[in-house]
Amino acid sequence: MAVTSTAMTEIAVMRGLNERINSAAVKLARQVAGDRALVAGSVSRTQLTEREGMGSLDKSRDHIAEQIRLLKDAGVDFLILETFFHLAEIKVALKCSSDAGLPAVATLSFRPLITQCTDGHTPAECAKVMVDLGAVAVGANCEQEPRRMLPLLREMRAAVNVPIAAQPAAFRTTDDCHCFTRQPAFPDDLETIQISRREFEEFGRVAKTEGIGYAGGCCGCNPAYIQALADGLAEAR
Ligand SMILES: [Zn+2]
Numbered sequence: 610m611a612v613t614s615t616a617m618t619e620i621a622v623m624r625g626l627n628e629r630i631n632s633a634a635v636k637l638a639r640q641v642a643g644d645r646a647l648v649a650g651s652v653s654r655t656q657l658t659e660r661e662g663m664g665s666l667d668k669s670r671d672h673i674a675e676q677i678r679l680l681k682d683a684g685v686d687f688l689i690l691e692t693f694f695h696l697a698e699i700k701v702a703l704k705c706s707s708d709a710g711l712p713a714v715a716t717l718s719f720r721p722l723i724t725q726c727t728d729g730h731t732p733a734e735c736a737k738v739m740v741d742l743g744a745v746a747v748g749a750n751c752e753q754e755p756r757r758m759l760p761l762l763r764e765m766r767a768a769v770n771v772p773i774a775a776q777p778a779a780f781r782t783t784d785d786c787h788c789f790t791r792q793p794a795f796p797d798d799l800e801t802i803q804i805s806r807r808e809f810e811e812f813g814r815v816a817k818t819e820g821i822g823y824a825g826g827c828c829g830c831n832p833a834y835i836q837a838l839a840d841g842l843a844e845a846r
Contacts, residue, residue: 628679635683649714650680652702653692663728669698674705687712691750691776692827694718694727696735703742714774714823715744718751720788723761732761733768740769748774751827752788754781754804755812762821772822777812779804779829789828803829806837813841 631650638648655672657665677688688711693699699715706713717726717735725731730738732749739747747765749758755777766773780789781802789795794802809826816824816838824842826834 627675628682631676631679632683635680635685639684647686648684649687649689650677650683650685651689651691652676652680652706653690654694654698658695658698659727663695663697666697666701670701670705673702674708677702677705677709677711681709681711685711687714687745689713690715690744692716692718694720696726696730696738697728699739700742703739703744707743712745713743714746714748715739715742716748716750716774716776718788719749719761720752721786721791723749723753723757723787732764736765736769740771744771746772746774746823748776748821748823750774750776750825751778752782752790753777754779754789755808755815757782757787759815759819763819766820773820774823774825775812775816775821776825776827778827779809779834799829806834809834810837810841810844813838813843814845815841817842817845 635648635650642648652673655669657669680688688706690699690702690706690713693702694717696717699717703713703715719726723732726735736747747769749761758775758777762773762775778789780799781804782789782792786792789802792802813824824838826838
């Protein structure tokens with residue numbers, strides 16, 4: 610199908626919009642960070658791998674490279690590559706990050722179990738591959754609560770020497786299914802499996818004692834959870 614001039618105009622408008630959104634977001638974050646914190650740009654999976662299979666990785670590369678370019682132009686200090694299900698796709702993102710000259714934290718999301726990612730690699734294998742591709746910290750984000758995520762973080766901890774990153778979700782999972790997005794409560798009854806802020810405070814203490822150098826929260830966390838996590842980290846000092 611030929612690309613019409615209308616379609617090309619729409620693409621150009623979208624590109625301009627993307628640029629403005631990224632630039633405004635980084636500017637706001639920079640104002641808050643001042644000289645007290647770094648500003649990160651988040652880049653996630655394209656969802657093409659789930660929908661179209663591994664043959665779509667070239668298309669993913671184009672989208673990810675474009676998003677990283679926008680964030681780089683907007684002036685981020687580093688990238689957080691997060692919520693990737695396939696090691697194959699985060700490898701593409703890590704290559705794009707190093708091509709752009711930006712440091713990257715890389716975290717995969719493990720489901721339905723923490724024992725392997727969607728394309729079948731153990732947490733230890735994933736950690737090694739991501740470090741080999743230049744990740745400055747590796748770990749996991751989303752899908753399970755801190756307590757459930759810990760064993761996979763320990764496996765990564767034993768496999769590599771870079772800081773381990775952990776941004777768990779605030780929803781309770783089960784022994785049979787280690788991800789909240791496949792619990793019967795997802796998505797409309799999530800309040801019934803919400804974990805307490807206390808568990809994030811405990812996670813802060815554990816992160817400190819177990820050498821998890823980069824800790825945060827994902828789905829289900831509000832600022833009070835991050836405060837609880839910070840309290841836990843401070844208490845463990
Ligand atoms: Zn999440």
